[in-house]
Amino acid sequence: MFWYGHGMGGWGWFAMSFSMALLVALAVAAVVLLFRSVDRFPSGPAQPSVAPSAKQVLAERFARGEIDEEEYEQRLTALRAHGTGQGRRGPGEN
Numbered sequence: 539m540f541w542y543g544h545g546m547g548g549w550g551w552f553a554m555s556f557s558m559a560l561l562v563a564l565a566v567a568a569v570v571l572l573f574r575s576v577d578r579f580p581s582g583p584a585q586p587s588v589a590p591s592a593k594q595v596l597a598e599r600f601a602r603g604e605i606d607e608e609e610y611e612q613r614l615t616a617l618r619a620h621g622t623g624q625g626r627r628g629p630g631e632n
Contacts, residue, residue: 592617 590598596617600610 594616596605596610596613599605600607605613
């Protein structure tokens with residue numbers, strides 16, 4: 539039945555077992571990678587990674603009607619006067 543005697547030797551069984559385990563491991567790895575790649579792209583809208591600036595927040599509040607035009611102009615003028623790059627200063631700091 540076999541070309542090399544009455545059956546498969548020890549190395550043949552080892553090679554067959556090793557190749558079968560390798561095949562199963564590759565199949566599991568392929569399934570895991572497939573699920574990870576599908577999960578990588580969320581279906582919802584992309585979230586901004588950068589916090590909005592003070593002017594953007596002020597404009598959004600004005601657009602939602604939380605503040606009126608007069609308050610919007612006052613706060614926008616204050617932001618421009620103090621510069622948007624500086625943070626708030628604590629009491630007693632110049």
